[in-house]
Amino acid sequence: MTIIITAFERSPDGGKGLARDMRVRWALEEVGQPYEVRLVSFRAMKEPAHLRLHPFGQIPTYEEGDLALFETGAIVFHIAARHAGLLPDDANARARAITWMFAALNTVEPAILELATATILEGDKPWSKERLPLVEERVRNRLGQLSARLGDADWLDGAFSAGDLMMVSVLLRLKSSGILDEFPKLAAYVARGEARPAYKRAFAAQLAINAG
Amino acid sequence: MTIIITAFERSPDGGKGLARDMRVRWALEEVGQPYEVRLVSFRAMKEPAHLRLHPFGQIPTYEEGDLALFETGAIVFHIAARHAGLLPDDANARARAITWMFAALNTVEPAILELATATILEGDKPWSKERLPLVEERVRNRLGQLSARLGDADWLDGAFSAGDLMMVSVLLRLKSSGILDEFPKLAAYVARGEARPAYKRAFAAQLAINAG
Numbered sequence: 001m002t003i004i005i006t007a008f009e010r011s012p013d014g015g016k017g018l019a020r021d022m023r024v025r026w027a028l029e030e031v032g033q034p035y036e037v038r039l040v041s042f043r044a045m046k047e048p049a050h051l052r053l054h055p056f057g058q059i060p061t062y063e064e065g066d067l068a069l070f071e072t073g074a075i076v077f078h079i080a081a082r083h084a085g086l087l088p089d090d091a092n093a094r095a096r097a098i099t100w101m102f103a104a105l106n107t108v109e110p111a112i113l114e115l116a117t118a119t120i121l122e123g124d125k126p127w128s129k130e131r132l133p134l135v136e137e138r139v140r141n142r143l144g145q146l147s148a149r150l151g152d153a154d155w156l157d158g159a160f161s162a163g164d165l166m167m168v169s170v171l172l173r174l175k176s177s178g179i180l181d182e183f184p185k186l187a188a189y190v191a192r193g194e195a196r197p198a199y200k201r202a203f204a205a206q207l208a209i210n211a212g
Numbered sequence: 213m214t215i216i217i218t219a220f221e222r223s224p225d226g227g228k229g230l231a232r233d234m235r236v237r238w239a240l241e242e243v244g245q246p247y248e249v250r251l252v253s254f255r256a257m258k259e260p261a262h263l264r265l266h267p268f269g270q271i272p273t274y275e276e277g278d279l280a281l282f283e284t285g286a287i288v289f290h291i292a293a294r295h296a297g298l299l300p301d302d303a304n305a306r307a308r309a310i311t312w313m314f315a316a317l318n319t320v321e322p323a324i325l326e327l328a329t330a331t332i333l334e335g336d337k338p339w340s341k342e343r344l345p346l347v348e349e350r351v352r353n354r355l356g357q358l359s360a361r362l363g364d365a366d367w368l369d370g371a372f373s374a375g376d377l378m379m380v381s382v383l384l385r386l387k388s389s390g391i392l393d394e395f396p397k398l399a400a401y402v403a404r405g406e407a408r409p410a411y412k413r414a415f416a417a418q419l420a421i422n423a424g
Contacts, residue, residue: 055361056319056354067304073314078307092279095290102285106317107268110325117326122346127339134334142268149267 001065003028003035005075006050007206008059009042015210017203020072021060023169025205027076027162029198031083039209073105073166080162087162100156100163108146109170111139115177139179143171147183154192168193213277215240215247217287218262219421220271222253227422229415232284233272235381237417239288239374241410243295251421285317285378292374299374312368312375320358321382323351328385351391355383359395366404380405 005028007021021037028035044050045057053061054070061068062075069075077098080086087094118135122128146167150156155164171190174180180187193199217240219233233249240247256262257269265273266282274281274290281287289310292298299306330347334340358379362368367376383402386392392399405411 051357051360056315056357058319067307069307069311071311071314071319073318074307074311077310077314095279095281095286098289099281099283099286102283102289102317103268105314106285106321107270107283109318110322113322114326114329117350122343125339125343127337127343131334131337131339138329145263145268148263 003033004038004063005035006038006040006053006059006061007209009039009044011206011210013210015207017206018173019059019206022202022206023072023166024060024062024075024079025202026165026169026199027079027086029201030165030196031079031085033079033083037205037209073101076162076166077101086165088159093158096157097161097163100161101166104163104166104170108142108167109173111135111142112170112173115139115179116173119177136177136179139174140182143174143179143183143186147185150185150189152185154189160196164189164193215245216250216275217247218250218252218265218271218273219418220254221251221256223418223422225422227419229418230385231271231418234414234418235284235378236272236274236287236291237414238377238381238411239291239298241413242377242408243291243297245291245295249417249421285313288374288378289313298377300371305370308369309373309375312373313378316375316378316382320354320379321385323347323354324382324385327351327389327391331389348389348391351386352394355386355391355395355398359397362397362401364397366401372408376401376405 005021005024008019011019013019025035040050040059045054045059050061051057053063053068056070058070060072060075061070062078069078076086087097115135118128118132155161156167157163168190171180171186172194175190180190194203217233217236220231223231225231237247252262252271257266257271263269265275265280268282270282272282272284272287274287281290288298299309327347330340330344367373368379369375380402383392383398384406387402392402406415
């Protein structure tokens with residue numbers, strides 16, 4: 001059955017690969033599944049047809065026959081659960097890989113989202129300059145803990161998994177802030193993710209839509 | 213094998229059921245699995261022994277034989293995947309229930325965490341009063357979308373699932389703010405969650421540790 005995902009007609013990041021369809025594209029490339037992309041405008045994202053697919057009016061969505069999913073974490077998990085390549089076979093190792101998916105999305109990303117909110121949505125507010133260091137400190141706190149756990153390993157728990165895919169995707173949002181470079185082990189971890197052939201194919205595919 | 217979870221020796225909420233061990237207790241009660249609780253102090257949470265279990269120095273953790281997990285979403289998913297009662301049998305319905313788990317943790321909870329940060333960590337800052345309405349508006353935006361999707365249904369997608377357990381748990385954090393009451397359908401949804409016998413048993417168990 002054909003897999004159809006949605007992506008921004010024009011991504012706010014202009015093709016830097018930070019829109020969330022990138023996470024789904026990357027997962028599909030890792031497991032070797034072809035997919036089609038339906039582009040949606042900002043206006044269409046808030047209209048009833050799209051809201052039926054995605055109650056929060058965002059991208060990406062995932063359609064495959066009569067299955068329709070939203071929420072990047074759930075889509076990546078669905079892909080990883082049905083195709084070899086993103087989750088280990090051993091039950092305990094699998095549970096730990098899934099743990100890193102949730103940790104990326106619920107422990108690391110909220111602090112990074114706050115930083116995005118502080119700089120983008122609240123960048124022009126009178127408190128912005130004074131508040132930013134507090135927000136950055138909360139991000140550094142999480143990154144310090146993550147870096148300590150990663151240590152000198154290539155990936156978070158054995159072989160590359162959907163947990164790494166999600167963690168690298170979350171950390172990529174920090175690249176322009178300079179904070180990631182304060183944690184050389186994490187910067188190298190992210191670079192290892194970006195060097196994967198599947199990542200590169202996914203990146204090129206979203207860039208082709210958003211460039212120019 | 214005995215299941216052992218960790219919880220706060222003294223919960224910051226004094227037993228209101230907002231600490232994250234509550235989500236795991238509730239899941240275990242829903243599927244009828246007994247468990248033991250190991251209490252950890254704030255100091256012990258930051259020490260090497262606990263950090264080996266939980267790299268971000270938080271609770272809860274989950275141990276079962278040689279499996280050790282952290283991250284509430286992952287623990288609840290693990291419980292739901294191994295025992296009947298929290299995920300539907302039908303593959304598509306199961307994928308949708310898992311979607312709501314991720315939506316609760318990565319789309320709804322970040323906005324609610326920002327509100328907690330704004331009122332607790334930054335409540336004494338000079339910008340606090342002026343900034344709070346912006347943060348609350350972002351929460352209302354999410355709740356409005358969620359309420360529209362829920363409509364008059366009892367649960368988010370058919371029967372009660374781990375997705376509802378997680379969404380109700382996330383929304384409960386808003387109770388003291390009054391914002392939840394602005395969305396009567398969501399307030400009733402949360403009340404349905406709290407009325408479940410499994411929720412009540414879990415709540416009583418954590419209250420017994422934290423009260424008095």
